[in-house]
Amino acid sequence: MSIESEIARRRTFGIISHPDAGKTTLTEKLLLFGGSIRSAGAVKSNKIRKSATSDFMEIEKQRGISVATSVMSFEYSGQLINILDTPGHKDFAEDTYRTLTAVDSVILVVDSAKGVEAQTERLMSVCRMRNTPVIIFVNKLDREGLPPFELMDELEDKLQIAVRPLTWPIGMGQSFQGVYNLHDRNVYLFQPGKTVVEDDRLLIEELEDPSLDAELGSAAVQLREEIELVDGIYDEFDVGEYLAGNLAPVFFGSALNNFGVRELLETFVRIAPPPAPRESDARLIEPDESKFSGFVFKIHANLDPRHRDRIAFLRVCSGVFEKDKPFRHVRQRKDVRFSRPYSFMAERKNVIDQAFPGDVVGLYDRGDLKIGDTLTEGESFMFRGIPSFAPEIFKELVSTDPMRSKQLEKGINQLTEEGVAQLFIQDRGRRKIIGAVGELQFEVIQYRLTNEYGAACRLQPLAYSKAVWITSNDPAAVKEFLKYRDRQIAHDKDENPVYLAESEWMLQSMIRDNPELKFHFTSEFKTSGAA
Ligand code: G4P
Numbered sequence: 001m002s003i004e005s006e007i008a009r010r011r012t013f014g015i016i017s018h019p020d021a022g023k024t025t026l027t028e029k030l031l032l033f034g035g036s037i038r039s040a041g042a043v044k045s046n047k048i049r050k051s052a053t054s055d056f057m058e059i060e061k062q063r064g065i066s067v068a069t070s071v072m073s074f075e076y077s078g079q080l081i082n083i084l085d086t087p088g089h090k091d092f093a094e095d096t097y098r099t100l101t102a103v104d105s106v107i108l109v110v111d112s113a114k115g116v117e118a119q120t121e122r123l124m125s126v127c128r129m130r131n132t133p134v135i136i137f138v139n140k141l142d143r144e145g146l147p148p149f150e151l152m153d154e155l156e157d158k159l160q161i162a163v164r165p166l167t168w169p170i171g172m173g174q175s176f177q178g179v180y181n182l183h184d185r186n187v188y189l190f191q192p193g194k195t196v197v198e199d200d201r202l203l204i205e206e207l208e209d210p211s212l213d214a215e216l217g218s219a220a221v222q223l224r225e226e227i228e229l230v231d232g233i234y235d236e237f238d239v240g241e242y243l244a245g246n247l248a249p250v251f252f253g254s255a256l257n258n259f260g261v262r263e264l265l266e267t268f269v270r271i272a273p274p275p276a277p278r279e280s281d282a283r284l285i286e287p288d289e290s291k292f293s294g295f296v297f298k299i300h301a302n303l304d305p306r307h308r309d310r311i312a313f314l315r316v317c318s319g320v321f322e323k324d325k326p327f328r329h330v331r332q333r334k335d336v337r338f339s340r341p342y343s344f345m346a347e348r349k350n351v352i353d354q355a356f357p358g359d360v361v362g363l364y365d366r367g368d369l370k371i372g373d374t375l376t377e378g379e380s381f382m383f384r385g386i387p388s389f390a391p392e393i394f395k396e397l398v399s400t401d402p403m404r405s406k407q408l409e410k411g412i413n414q415l416t417e418e419g420v421a422q423l424f425i426q427d428r429g430r431r432k433i434i435g436a437v438g439e440l441q442f443e444v445i446q447y448r449l450t451n452e453y454g455a456a457c458r459l460q461p462l463a464y465s466k467a468v469w470i471t472s473n474d475p476a477a478v479k480e481f482l483k484y485r486d487r488q489i490a491h492d493k494d495e496n497p498v499y500l501a502e503s504e505w506m507l508q509s510m511i512r513d514n515p516e517l518k519f520h521f522t523s524e525f526k527t528s529g530a531a
Contacts (some may be wrong), residue, residue, distance in 0.1 A: 152214050
């Protein structure tokens with residue numbers, strides 16, 4: 001098969017939701033359709049449950065599961081579909097943001113009873129930043145939830161995107177009877193308890209068909225009225241608007257009962273985009289360029305305590321990735337080769353010889369790769385769009401045993417390279433400040449520093465509330481600003497100066513009083529919105 005047809009048949013998407021909306025269940029059903037797994041229960045949830053075991057143990061378990069579920073591939077209708085999983089927990093939002101840089105589209109799962117939840121809104125704002133095409137699946141229609149018209153309004157308002165239903169529910173909860181397919185203009189009736197994949201659903205082709213009244217009773221009349229309203233309210237679905245990230249098609253169903261999932265999948269394979277070009281600091285990189293390029297968006301380290309191995313997840317952006325072929329590690333200005341690159345199918349890892357744009361490859365690495373690294377076939381450019389976001393909670397890392405400060409140094413360097421949190425340095429390296437978005441990240445750091453690196457430390461809370469990067473067209477202005485603000489200035493790992501604000505008010509007044517400076521809320525200065 002030519003590289004063009006390999007690219008054309010790939011669909012790489014991220015699945016996102018607020019925890020418990022049904023992301024794992026839906027993923028599993030999609031894999032069942034693809035024949036990639038045979039039984040339910042094969043996909044483990046990556047969420048952290050509050051339970052009798054301590055959070056640390058849960059985090060460890062979750063890390064193991066995350067590797068297995070990070071990427072799951074299956075074939076459907078001639079397409080090769082890569083699902084990239086994301087942690088639902090808000091404290092690991094950065095991990096999700098980075099994964100979203102490696103996808104070409106997104107499926108967003110919403111719980112019909114809960115509507116749009118906080119985490120969903122945040123994730124959607126990241127999709128909007130990149131104009132990522134989004135399909136919405138409203139789940140758990142077998143439970144009592146919000147009325148569908150209300151849900152549609154809420155999706156549009158809170159997610160700030162135009163919506164267009166492509167299926168419509170017939171009742172909900174106890175009275176859930178199926179979905180009307182607005183595209184094909186037919187009805188599939190729900191048979192509770194049927195969770196099999198085979199097409200054994202009752203199909204009624206015409207909304208006017210009298211057998212619909214026989215099946216549904218008064219619900220048939222209501223359905224006809226609702227569909228008339230839907231047709232009146234919403235414009236025709238426009239694929240171009242979906243691909244531009246302006247319009248989200250909406251599906252209703254029940255992942256657990258496997259209802260509405262096939263409609264979702266069939267539309268997905270019809271409309272979801274193949275691998276898109278990606279911005280680099282030199283030029284736009286097209287997937288069908290003959291030379292390979294890709295970037296690292298995620299790293300998992302020390303899964304096996306006996307080895308110091310890490311798995312780096314690389315998204316192939318152009319050309320063909322090949323086993324044992326020397327590639328350019330642009331940041332380190334050296335050639336690297338990989339003898340055991342992995343692809344990820346659910347339930348197993350396979351060593352692969354080749355990978356194509358849209359694919360995600362797992363690379364074993366001994367510490368050379370970090371998040372955002374670009375590999376090429378010789379050319380020097382770095383992919384953009386893998387920024388660090390301004391953290392909001394800060395703690396000073398204090399060594400409690402000078403004899404073990406080497407372990408601490410190594411541990412914190414590796415963990416921050418893995419993207420667990422961000423490290424800021426003050427006082428020429430003597431003071432280390434860790435910035436994160438959630439408390440759980442600190443728990444992970446403390447636990448892993450102690451258990452994986454044998455370090456001894458404590459984390460002391462600091463009163464900062466935001467770290468923003470500072471630049472200016474006038475280098476003297478930056479120098480002047482840094483001079484008198486010892487305690488508010490730190491440097492990130494690449495030695496970029498960062499202003500640590502104690503409050504939003506302080507930050508806003510700094511921005512107002514220093515018009516010659518630019519304050520950035522993500523580390524990616526050229527494309528980020530400066531304040
Ligand atoms: P997540 O990955 O988004 O966090 O959600 P997950 O799929 O784990 O689903 C969360 C809970 O919701 C699970 O129940 C799951 O069985 C249930 N669920 C998913 N889809 C549906 C649906 O369509 N209808 C109904 N009624 N429930 C659904 P749990 O009790 O938390 O876990 P489990 O013990 O059943 O696995």
